[in-house]
Amino acid sequence: MSKKEDFVKFDKVDKSYDGKVLVVKDLNLDIEEGEFVTMLGPSGSGKTTCLMMLAGFETPTNGEIYLDKNPISNIPPHKRGIGMVFQNYALFPHMTVFENLAFPLKVRKMSQVEIEKKVDKALSMVSLGGFANRMPGQLSGGQQQRVAVARALVFDPSVVLMDEPLGALDKNLRESMQYEIKHIHESIGVTVVYVTHDQGEALTMSNRIAVFNDGKVQQLSSPDKLYEEPVNSFVAEFIGENNTFGGEVSEISNGTCRVKLEKGEIIANPISVKSVGEKTTVSIRPERALINPKDKMDNNQKGKIEEVIYHGDHTRVRLNLLGNSEFILKVPNSSQNLDIKLGNEINIGWNSRDARALDPK
């Protein structure tokens, strides 16, 4: 059975609440069957609105959403068969864990035997076997979260939506829940659309990430591509850390370009610049710039150390480089004795491939 490539499809979807501002602009997004797609973006970027349109609690102002090739804009939420995990869990406080999980099965008029079997299976999937008769109020946040996940999956929906489900948990629990949800997804192969503003969460869990900003998908790609090859300066800025130089393209040839800065010049990889004279922002990941590089690199600059912060496994070094006093380096802690001291001048090198000339900020 081949996987359907456009199992969930947003086709030119616009959404406006007040008729003046578009919250979602011309959204086109295909989600493959069985895929884990995360919608990532700052608050107000339209990602939750997209999720609510998919769930059926909001209607698109324009355009259409297809689920398995069928348009669903006119189907009410309860007929869509989409599971949903809410930010505050939304467990029914007056029902036991069992009744919560049995709810979607009861409204589908399943037999008692079948219900018990499915609920048991779902509870053991989230390792809450003995908790069937507890009330949600007697569970910890993490346990409630697992019940919510189990409830969204118990009726075998084709798509499960998760709206910042881990937002209320503390850091350690959040991380272990990330792996748990990822494993559940891998074992049952359901399509998951996940919304979060936490990039770490998105990078850990997803097959693909859609970065939202200003009602638009800025980039849709796998986590590694998103990090290594951001297509514009917003994505570069939003995902991970990032050193930037603003300048003007002075020469462009053979997959490299020269960017003239206020002080000095760098060789960069032209991603979104086409012609000489264009303004651009050059983005370099902190770990791609090395101190005293052994290999030959086509960018070599001198910088002055302005701040050294010890982080345990690595040291962050802030430099003043080519007029940018916010240039960050991450130096792994090793026995190698580099001359990292406040006020020292050091040699920094990077490959032009890793210096991506993107759109100007």
Place this chain on the structure above:
Amino acid sequence: MSSETGKILTTDGIPLEESLKQSEKKNKIKAFLLVAPLLLFLIITYMIPIGDMFSRSIDDKMVTNMLPKTYKAMENWDGKELPPEEVFEAFYLDYKILVKNKTAGKLQTQLNYEKNGFKSVLKKLARKQKKFEEGNYKEQIMKVHKRWRNVEYWRAIKRRAPSYTYSKYLKGIDMYSNEDGKIVQVSEDRRIHRILWIRTVEVAFFVTLFCFLMAYPIAHLLATLPMKYSNLLMICVLLPFWTSLLVRTASWMILLQQQGIVNDFFVWIGLVADDNRPEMMYNKTGTYVAMTQILLPFMVLPLYSVMKTISPSLMRAGKSLGATPATAFFKVYFPLTIPGIGAGCLLVFILAIGYYITPALVGGASGTLISNQIAYHMKSTLDWSFASAMGLMLLTGVLVIYWIYNKLVGVDNIKLG
């Protein structure tokens, strides 16, 4: 664990419990002093009046105090045959004083309640006793009127011996204790109180029901509308609260009377003929309409405060799990509002069961409630002990309802905010 039975000492060697008590003492006194005025207020304005009401409702000392010697002499009398000479003598002596003090009339009235025909006998005795000679009072009294030879009359006196009576309570449910001391119902044409009790409960029940049916959607709207609209709606709900009860009732009178606005409207749209305007006031309809409107906020507010706490994502969760909006409402939303429903219904029912002004003004004859009867006895017949008895019966009824409610729903489940 140490072998000493769990006595922990502080570093000073004082037992921990004692030390704790001492350190808490100041706070306890402070806390008590803070609530003391309220406690005093409650005792003065609530406990004492209720106690006074109770003692008034069972008080029957008047006759006892008027015939002290008689009742002392009667202590050994079994009531089967005519009492012995001592009783006659004691009664003569007691009565003589009453006649002298010109208070015999009260005794005559009271004893006539107990046994018909007592008044005239006593009046005759009052005239004749002046010529009585000393000794053999039994003969002399019996000579005054032949009824003195009837043991029934003496039994009637003896029945009034206890200084406490529950006859007012019996009267409240249309019963009385007859000459043989048995509790029987009053004749059918005089049973008015029972009708009133039933009507009061009925009106309170339906007013609660109407309030619930009207308040639920309003409260839901209040809880879900955006702030600027819900504030406006809230003011509309609270507006009646800021208007005098009397004004509200009076405006209902203007609306509901036969030549009133509502009737005019019905005639105008052709619902009723002009010469056949329905009576919507001075009957139960008027009571229902006015009381429902007046008590509505008491239902809306607890419902609203409960609904406000229900997250909208619960309904969404229900729908996303496949429940139709109706199922999601009845299985998810409605059960969560039950604490508010309980609080609202209890509040409205209890307020309605003791309602006075509105039924008095718009109720007419068929729309008055038990509280109107109480007021009538307070103001018109001046039978305060009967009014007190009925008031206490009403209070007991409310407490019983509260108790049943607690058994069924649990008072801890009530949420007022």
